[in-house]
Amino acid sequence: MTVTLPNPAATAASPQDTLVPKRTAWAAALAFVRRQPLGTFGLVIVVVMFLAGGLAEWIAPFDPEENDFAAMMEAPSLVHWLGTDQFGRDIFSRLVFGARTALIVGFSSAVLGGVIGLVMGVASAYFGGWFDLIFQRVLDVLMAFPLIILALAVVAVFGTGVFNVIIAITIPLVPRCGRVVRASALAVREVPYVDAARALGFSHSRIVLRHMVPNVLAPFLILLSAFVGQAILAEASLSYLGLGVQEPVPAWGLMLQGGAEEYATTAPWIAVFPGLAIMLTVLGISLFGDALRDAIDPKLRDR
Amino acid sequence: MYLRTGLLAAGLGLAATIAAVPAGAQTPKRGGTLVYMIPADSPPSFDGHRETTFATVHAAAPFYSVLIRVPPDNPASTTEYVCDLCTEMPKPTDDGKTYTFKIRPGVKFHDGSTLTAKDVGASWQRIVFPPQGVTSARVSYYAMVDKIEVPDDNTIVFKLKFATSAFLPALADPFTWIYKKEILDKDQHWYEKNIMGSGPFKFTSYDVGQAIKGARNPDYYHKGQPYLDAIEGIFADKQAVRVDAIRADRAAMEFRGLPPSARDSLVKEAGKDVVIQESDWNCGNIITPNHKKKPFDDVRVRRALALAIDQWAGAPALSKIATVKTVGGIVFPGSPLAATKEELQKMAGYWPDIEKSRAEARRLLKEAGAEGLKFELTNRNVDQPYKFVGTWLIGEWKKIGLNVEQKVVPTGPWFQAMRGGNFDVVVDANCQSIVNPALDTGKYLPKSIYPESYGDYDDPKSAELYNKMLRESDPKAQRAAMRAYETHTLDTMAHAIITPYWFRIIPERSYVKGWKISPSHYLNQDLANIWLDK
Numbered sequence A: 001m002t003v004t005l006p007n008p009a010a011t012a013a014s015p016q017d018t019l020v021p022k023r024t025a026w027a028a029a030l031a032f033v034r035r036q037p038l039g040t041f042g043l044v045i046v047v048v049m050f051l052a053g054g055l056a057e058w059i060a061p062f063d064p065e066e067n068d069f070a071a072m073m074e075a076p077s078l079v080h081w082l083g084t085d086q087f088g089r090d091i092f093s094r095l096v097f098g099a100r101t102a103l104i105v106g107f108s109s110a111v112l113g114g115v116i117g118l119v120m121g122v123a124s125a126y127f128g129g130w131f132d133l134i135f136q137r138v139l140d141v142l143m144a145f146p147l148i149i150l151a152l153a154v155v156a157v158f159g160t161g162v163f164n165v166i167i168a169i170t171i172p173l174v175p176r177c178g179r180v181v182r183a184s185a186l187a188v189r190e191v192p193y194v195d196a197a198r199a200l201g202f203s204h205s206r207i208v209l210r211h212m213v214p215n216v217l218a219p220f221l222i223l224l225s226a227f228v229g230q231a232i233l234a235e236a237s238l239s240y241l242g243l244g245v246q247e248p249v250p251a252w253g254l255m256l257q258g259g260a261e262e263y264a265t266t267a268p269w270i271a272v273f274p275g276l277a278i279m280l281t282v283l284g285i286s287l288f289g290d291a292l293r294d295a296i297d298p299k300l301r302d303r
Numbered sequence B: 001m002y003l004r005t006g007l008l009a010a011g012l013g014l015a016a017t018i019a020a021v022p023a024g025a026q027t028p029k030r031g032g033t034l035v036y037m038i039p040a041d042s043p044p045s046f047d048g049h050r051e052t053t054f055a056t057v058h059a060a061a062p063f064y065s066v067l068i069r070v071p072p073d074n075p076a077s078t079t080e081y082v083c084d085l086c087t088e089m090p091k092p093t094d095d096g097k098t099y100t101f102k103i104r105p106g107v108k109f110h111d112g113s114t115l116t117a118k119d120v121g122a123s124w125q126r127i128v129f130p131p132q133g134v135t136s137a138r139v140s141y142y143a144m145v146d147k148i149e150v151p152d153d154n155t156i157v158f159k160l161k162f163a164t165s166a167f168l169p170a171l172a173d174p175f176t177w178i179y180k181k182e183i184l185d186k187d188q189h190w191y192e193k194n195i196m197g198s199g200p201f202k203f204t205s206y207d208v209g210q211a212i213k214g215a216r217n218p219d220y221y222h223k224g225q226p227y228l229d230a231i232e233g234i235f236a237d238k239q240a241v242r243v244d245a246i247r248a249d250r251a252a253m254e255f256r257g258l259p260p261s262a263r264d265s266l267v268k269e270a271g272k273d274v275v276i277q278e279s280d281w282n283c284g285n286i287i288t289p290n291h292k293k294k295p296f297d298d299v300r301v302r303r304a305l306a307l308a309i310d311q312w313a314g315a316p317a318l319s320k321i322a323t324v325k326t327v328g329g330i331v332f333p334g335s336p337l338a339a340t341k342e343e344l345q346k347m348a349g350y351w352p353d354i355e356k357s358r359a360e361a362r363r364l365l366k367e368a369g370a371e372g373l374k375f376e377l378t379n380r381n382v383d384q385p386y387k388f389v390g391t392w393l394i395g396e397w398k399k400i401g402l403n404v405e406q407k408v409v410p411t412g413p414w415f416q417a418m419r420g421g422n423f424d425v426v427v428d429a430n431c432q433s434i435v436n437p438a439l440d441t442g443k444y445l446p447k448s449i450y451p452e453s454y455g456d457y458d459d460p461k462s463a464e465l466y467n468k469m470l471r472e473s474d475p476k477a478q479r480a481a482m483r484a485y486e487t488h489t490l491d492t493m494a495h496a497i498i499t500p501y502w503f504r505i506i507p508e509r510s511y512v513k514g515w516k517i518s519p520s521h522y523l524n525q526d527l528a529n530i531w532l533d534k
Helices: A015-019 A025-035 A038-055 A091-127 A127-145 A148-156 A160-191 A193-198 A204-240 A251-265 A268-294 B002-020 B055-063 B115-128 B167-171 B182-187 B237-246 B260-273 B299-307 B311-318 B352-368 B383-398 B409-420 B437-444 B460-471 B475-492
Strands: B033-038 B099-101 B147-153 B155-160 B201-207 B211-216 B230-235 B274-280 B283-289 B374-380 B403-409 B425-431 B505-507
Touching: A025 A204, A025 A268, A038 A091, A038 A268, A038 B383, A091 A127, A091 A204, A091 A251, A127 A160, A148 A204, A148 B409, A160 A204, A193 A204, A193 B115, A193 B460, A204 A251, A204 A268, A251 B182, B002 B155, B002 B409, B033 B055, B055 B201, B055 B211, B055 B230, B055 B460, B099 B167, B099 B283, B115 B147, B115 B182, B115 B201, B155 B167, B201 B230, B237 B260, B237 B505, B260 B274, B260 B505, B274 B460, B283 B299, B299 B352, B299 B475, B374 B383, B374 B409, B383 B425, B403 B409, B409 B425, B437 B460, B437 B475
Parallel strands: B033 B230, B374 B403, B374 B425
Antiparallel strands: B099 B155, B147 B155, B201 B211, B211 B230, B274 B505, B283 B425
């Protein structure tokens, strides 16, 4: 038996609905650009990064992993726009492919960590009691470690490589998401339609996944955008410490490590450009995330 | 441009070294304290018989004597050995199976007691035939020794099972410090935590992980030496700290070796105040395929791995960024037993025509059904030169269509992977002290004979060729036997791939005189002949 519960908000039509025409997506985007110039700047950076990562094969003028001993540590020139590194590899090409590595690690970790944290956080709020108590203490333990320290510990156990780095960054993100989402879900748990769903005998998983999760998506999406930046930064840090992605895979942290330690004075471009790429990307994601929060959160929207 | 300037400066620095330190041209001055950097956090123990690390040698060698050694004024020699505690180098008797050494009279330990042949005998007994519960790291070097006898207080006799040219170099090993018998008789482990020898400097203090200090031994038996009043070794495992210390003249030098970038930066910034000594290093990375894993059990695949690598173009390029330089086979390039370039070029991995070599590699892979092979290269998490070599190799293998991922692990798991056979292909290392090819090449024997051979193969032919070479006393015949063993190892069976030998770069403040570089960072470390021109 299926029961459709009437939504009072939907049935009580606002008089404005009939007077103000609905904004198109284009108009909404323009409004976003006008209201959030910094956020738009961040969005542009994110889009450029996506394009670079997605179209790396077509954008990069050289194979990012090909050693060219005839061109070792060449300064930026018309041939090598951002110069070459100690193995003669084109830095621009490595940056472009490095964007892909950053995207893969950043988005995979953020989405994976976020989704697991979302489900667990909502479940914790929904079930409450002992389950909530124990689950929250586990989160307390995990959150006692700074993200990078926990990621380092995980890499020490599982080893290096792209897949392991994703796992290493995902694990510390889970409690961070779980804690925030639980707070929102606690409020949702008390609303009548959850009680109604319970009364109608819906399964726990259905209530959690279909009725509670969609209602905490707004804070979750904002959190997700922050996680992407954090994950990219964590990946760069792990690679910088020699515990993330390994040579010759192009990765910004790895490029920075190779350049900063040995060639900071003799060939500074080796470290400067990947450093700039990391900084701009994290800044871009952060600005976009802030703007997104302002746009989505009704309390901040009209400020 | 920067690189060219750096290299030019480094070249000038090297030239300045040669010009500024003509051997024996200046009279050594007495006095002063040598402050030097030790690139480690601390030695695991002070017992040279037990340890294998340079951290122990750089910290404690100045406090000890040895029986024989490489000449301190010519430590680069791979064939000369001179007495330290003995009075003259003996001529072997009994068809090369007996060596009788006379011990220098009047040598005193730092506690004032007299050093006799009994102390030398007790120390060598401990090294060659360690008692229960005592670890001697180099027992395998002395497999030819049958017994050690001390007929009187001035004489020690080594009796061998078979004559071999490997014995004298093994005897000159820099870890074979002479301890006091009376102390050893009471406690075999006393020297792990304490220092008391008869070397040029007397131990004064040690702050764990900070510094070790010594003062001049006025009773030292080499007349006039040591020239310094004191020494101070500062522990610093971070390269940047060591380079900064030398740059700022907080330390005069370090003895292990720095990468080319550090050399160029020091020479550029310190100018004529820093000079550089450079040498080929008796260390190298060995690329070892796991013979127990498919498809590396197939010699065609192993040969293809070797044939893909352009050693002749790679070595000079890598030498600009990593501590490697000279192309060589299984024998250190400076040794008379080493292969010439022409001899090397006949073996897989050294062909002069790289295109032809790679075409053959592709053919072999196709024949073995291993085209586009994907595997892991396990490497040690050490930049110089391990990761540089690993990255270079992956680029070379990519050129024949191989897809290789580098798996970098810390030192402990790296050893674990090698010992447990848990790898596809591994970047191993063979780092020796004194150049002793007959023993150094034991690394390429099957694991059943040489436990630190990690390819995990059975190869009776290899053992047969090695034993023939080891027991050959005629230099010409031994050289031929070494070629046969080398060809079998690197070409016929392709058990391993030798990458360019490491290259030692030692920067020192220009006022440091008397010390000469050798092919090993373990050698010539008693510091007796160093003086300061201040």
